[in-house]
Amino acid sequence: MITIITPTWGRTATGQLARAVASVDNQTYLQWQHLVTNDGPYDPDTAELCLPDARRRYSALGRHAGDWGNTIRQHLLCNVTTPYVCFLDDDDEYLPDYLATMIAPLEADPNLGFTICA
Numbered sequence: 649m650i651t652i653i654t655p656t657w658g659r660t661a662t663g664q665l666a667r668a669v670a671s672v673d674n675q676t677y678l679q680w681q682h683l684v685t686n687d688g689p690y691d692p693d694t695a696e697l698c699l700p701d702a703r704r705r706y707s708a709l710g711r712h713a714g715d716w717g718n719t720i721r722q723h724l725l726c727n728v729t730t731p732y733v734c735f736l737d738d739d740d741e742y743l744p745d746y747l748a749t750m751i752a753p754l755e756a757d758p759n760l761g762f763t764i765c766a
Contacts, residue, residue: 649679649730650747655717656738657687660694664739669697669704671741677748681705681730684738685720688712 652672659665665684672682684698686708698706713719721735732751736742750763 649681650677650732650734650751651724651728651730652680652682652734652736652747653721653724653728654682654684654736654738655687655720656684656694657712657717659738660691660697665694666697667741668736668738671743671746672704672736673701674744675742675747676745677751680747683707683724685709685724687714687717687720 654665654668656665659668669682669684672680680703682698682701682704684694684704684706686694686706688708689710690708695706698704709720709723717737725733732754734747734750746765750765753763754760
């Protein structure tokens with residue numbers, strides 16, 4: 649199981665967040681939870697975008713931190729309970745095998761602490 653953390657602010661209207669969310673939905677590795685948090689007040693459009701999949705949760709910071717999602721990443725990272733965590737910016741997308749590719753070496757070698765892609 650892996651937690652995906654996505655901070656967002658103002659990307660619902662542009663369609664960028666929808667593409668990021670769809671790229672998570674299209675993963676071949678299915679054991680994920682996706683935390684999408686708005687860097688600002690509650691946004692009903694973003695909340696609605698997150699509804700169709702029970703593995704995805706939406707929350708709002710309540711105020712705009714203005715630090716490109718760093719406050720959200722730190723806050724959510726402290727509350728992750730899954731063995732693995734990754735980050736997906738709201739204007740990025742994962743290729744369909746991204747999670748499977750990142751998790752495979754971790755599961756094959758318990759001495760590994762992290763994987764990266766370049």
